[in-house]
Amino acid sequence: MLCKIRIxxxxxxxxxxxxxxxxxxxxxxxxxxxxxxxxxxxRNVDEMVILFIDGKIDFExxxxxxxxxxxxxxxxxxIKTMEDVDRLFSLGAxxxxxxxxxxxxxxxxxxxxxxAVVQSLDIPRMYDFQPFVGEYLITDTRLDGMMTxxxxxxxxxxxxxxxxxxxxxxxxxxEAYNAGASALAASSIWFYxxxxxxxxxxxxxxxxxxxxxTNNNMKPKLGSGARFAAxxxxxxxxxxxxxxxxxxxxxxxxxxxxxxxxxLGTKGRKQSSQDYAKSKKMKMxxx
Amino acid sequence: MxxxxxxxxxxxxxxxxxxxxxxxxxxxxxxKNVLDTCSHLILPGVGSFRYGMEQLERYGLVEFLKNTKKxxxxxxxxxxLMAGQGAEGLPSGSDYMAGLGIIGGTVEExxxxxVGWDTxxxxxxxxxxxxxxRVAIPGTFDWMPxxxxxxxxxxxxxxxxxxxxxxLQFLKDFYAL
Numbered sequence: 001m002l003c004k005i006r007i008x009x010x011x012x013x014x015x016x017x018x019x020x021x022x023x024x025x026x027x028x029x030x031x032x033x034x035x036x037x038x039x040x041x042x043r044n045v046d047e048m049v050i051l052f053i054d055g056k057i058d059f060e061x062x063x064x065x066x067x068x069x070x071x072x073x074x075x076x077x078x079i080k081t082m083e084d085v086d087r088l089f090s091l092g093a094x095x096x097x098x099x100x101x102x103x104x105x106x107x108x109x110x111x112x113x114x115x116a117v118v119q120s121l122d123i124p125r126m127y128d129f130q131p132f133v134g135e136y137l138i139t140d141t142r143l144d145g146m147m148t149x150x151x152x153x154x155x156x157x158x159x160x161x162x163x164x165x166x167x168x169x170x171x172x173x174x175e176a177y178n179a180g181a182s183a184l185a186a187s188s189i190w191f192y193x194x195x196x197x198x199x200x201x202x203x204x205x206x207x208x209x210x211x212x213x214t215n216n217n218m219k220p221k222l223g224s225g226a227r228f229a230a231x232x233x234x235x236x237x238x239x240x241x242x243x244x245x246x247x248x249x250x251x252x253x254x255x256x257x258x259x260x261x262x263x264l265g266t267k268g269r270k271q272s273s274q275d276y277a278k279s280k281k282m283k284m285x286x287x
Numbered sequence: 288m289x290x291x292x293x294x295x296x297x298x299x300x301x302x303x304x305x306x307x308x309x310x311x312x313x314x315x316x317x318x319k320n321v322l323d324t325c326s327h328l329i330l331p332g333v334g335s336f337r338y339g340m341e342q343l344e345r346y347g348l349v350e351f352l353k354n355t356k357k358x359x360x361x362x363x364x365x366x367x368l369m370a371g372q373g374a375e376g377l378p379s380g381s382d383y384m385a386g387l388g389i390i391g392g393t394v395e396e397x398x399x400x401x402v403g404w405d406t407x408x409x410x411x412x413x414x415x416x417x418x419x420x421r422v423a424i425p426g427t428f429d430w431m432p433x434x435x436x437x438x439x440x441x442x443x444x445x446x447x448x449x450x451x452x453x454x455l456q457f458l459k460d461f462y463a464l
Contacts, residue, residue, distance in 0.1 A: 004404045004413065044451045046404055046415070067304050072415055072449045089333075092300040094417065094449065110376075112333055115400045115417045134400045134419070158399040182403065230398045237374055239382050 005204060006046040006183035007173070007197040009190050010164060011036055013077075014054040016061060020188055021053070022145035024122075030191055037065050040190075045071055045197050049118075049137070049162075049185060051097065052077030057084060059091065066092030074118050074137075082107055089116075097137060098130075105132040118162070123151065137185065139164040145188050152179040170195060170203035177204060225268030228252065289313040289462065290325030292352075294342040298333050298448065302362070305448040309455060311462050317346040327462060328357050331448075332364025336394055336420065337376030339368050340384060352387055358464040359389075359440050363418055366435070366442035367394045370422045390435050390442055392422040397431075407433045407445065412453040414445035439464075 011033060012019055018036055019027035030036070033050075040048060048071060052058060055078040062075060075088050076097020085096055085108055098104055099120040108117050109132035119133045122141050129136065136159060140151040147168025152175050154161055160182035167173060167186035176184055189195050228248055235244040252261045289306060293299055293315045306313045316322055330352065332339055343349050352359070361369045372383035373394030383393065400419045407414050414433075421431040421444065435442040441461055447454035 004406075006403050041451075066301065070301075070305055070308070070449060070451050070455060072417065072446070089298075090300060092298070092304065094298065094301075094333075094446075110335070111338075113335065114419050115402055116333065134417075135402060160400065160402055226398065234395070 005177055005181075005201075006162075007200050008047045008049055008162060008183055008185040009036075009040050009045055009197065010049045010051065010185050010187040012051050012053045012187065013058065013061065014052070015056075016058055019053070020145060020191060024141050024144055027053070033061060034064060034068075036191075037068060040197075041069050041071065043196055043198060047072045047074065047183070049074045049076070049097065051075075051120075054078075057088070059087060062088065062093070063091050076118070076120060079104065085112075095134070098133075102128070102130045105130045109133070129155075129157070133159060135160045135162055135182075137162045137164060139185075140166060147188050147192070150176040150179075150181075150184075152176050154180045156180070168193070170200050173200050174204055174207055223264045223267040223271070225272045228265075228268060288325045289327045289329060290322040291315045292322065292328060292330050292348065293317045294339070294346055294348065298331055298446070301446075302329065302331050302448045305455060305458060309459060309462075311458070317348065319347065319351050322348075322351070326357065327464065328352075328355060328359045329461075330359065330361045330365035330368065332362060332366075332368065334364055335376030336364070336367055336373035336386070337384060339364050340373075340386065343368065343387075349387065353389065356439055358461065360461050361389075361440070361442040362448075363444060363446060366390075366444055367420060367422055369440065369442050370394050373420070375420050389440055390422070390437055392424045392432075394420050395423045396420055404450075405433070405445075407443075409434050409436075410453075410457065412457075414443075414447065414450040414453060414457070416445045417449075418444060 013033055014027055018030045018033040020030055021027050057078045066073060072094040074095035074097050075093045079085060079096055080101055088096060095116050095118050097118045097120050105117050114132055115134035117133045118135045118137050119130050120137045122139050138161060143151055143166030146166055148166055149172045150163050150166045162183040162185050163176050163181040164185035167189050173184050232244045232248045235241050235247050241247055289311055291299055291302055291313055294317055299315055322328060367373060368386050369389040370386045370392045371388045372385055374383050375394060377384060397419055402417045404413045405416055433444050447457040
């Protein structure tokens with residue numbers, strides 16, 4: 001299901017200082033992290049990502065940040081053990097960003113829920129989408145800090161995708177939004193131009209992103225196969241059900257009639273094979 | 288004085304920060320006697336249904352919460368625990384586990400995680416959501432309650448402590464009950 005688009009500032013911190021890299025290199029010092037955090041908090045930002053790019057989690061700094069922020073916070077960089085994760089959550093983190101230690105995804109999802117796990121993927125190098133993840137943060141390393149526009153080849157996924165790297169103008173956000181991103185992350189644009197997250201949102205609103213934003217509507221489209229899969233999953237949880245697929249099919253036949261159900265099934269299979277081919281193609285293109 | 292129920296499954300820190308920011312006095316506890324002296328109660332929560340219920344039972348809070356007449360606010364998992372039953376965190380195929388049964392309904396999995404800002408029609412405002420399960424009311428297949436108000440109980444699926452201005456206003460409104 002779709003939500004309103006989120007505009008997310010990314011703060012990269014190294015050695016207690018706010019820095020900005022270009023293509024992940026040459027970190028340049030900006031102002032103090034707290035000043036930036038206060039600014040974003042006063043601008044009513046949707047969410048914030050804090051990455052410790054030197055691989056050392058600065059718990060003290062994060063503690064200070066979480067005291068002043070009333071927005072969702074995702075933290076990452078240098079998370080190696082479950083103790084790190086527990087400590088971050090107890091300090092007020094809402095999500096953790098996992099990049100290297102993907103084996104942590106499952107235990108975190110079990111303890112805090114899938115929505116609390118964000119997997120960071122650096123394309124074009126990494127493409128190992130993990131299960132037990134609530135969101136994917138996709139950063140194009142070639143575009144980081146370039147401000148020339150997002151990589152708008154966005155993999156198809158049920159899991160929300162945050163695109164990062166390359167935003168330099170409000171137009172870039174619109175492109176990525178129309179390409180299917182659930183959230184748009186950026187950092188250079190806030191520090192090197194006068195654009196603010198509110199301005200970007202206003203721009204998206206005025207130029208009417210072509211994607212529909214739905215509310216309270218969770219029914220997937222009939223004949224897409226998604227409804228059948230959801231029902232199957234639901235039935236599998238009931239006790240005494242040995243073959244959820246057959247039961248779901250029986251329910252479907254009763255509801256829509258034998259003929260219509262068969263037609264819907266064919267449509268669904270066709271759709272999913274098309275989707276699969278498309279996603280394959282997109283991945284190839286991204287390489 | 289607001290009592291935040293600390294049952295080991297919550298984003299207590301952010302909630303406490305928000306209340307401090309609003310200048311509302313609060314205490315964090317899982318002791319019935321302490322919670323009894325508070326005027327308002329908040330049941331926060333991040334985690335699975337099973338873990339949450341087990342923790343409430345461990346601290347002996349189930350009966351206390353069912354019978355309390357104080358204004359009670361359930362946030363996210365807190366709302367789900369108030370439902371009749373749920374299965375999150377249980378091995379697949381097992382029966383539902385009973386919840387607090389304050390607002391009724393069943394906790395069910397969503398087809399995909401619901402993360403982000405959405406408008407809550409009842410409150411005419413945008414709030415931040417992050418959850419993978421929802422409270423389903425029997426007979427309404429594709430509708431999910433974002434906010435439920437029942438006698439002294441408020442339950443919200445969104446996170447007011449993470450919803451900036453609108454969330455802080457929501458907490459203020461609750462304290463004014």
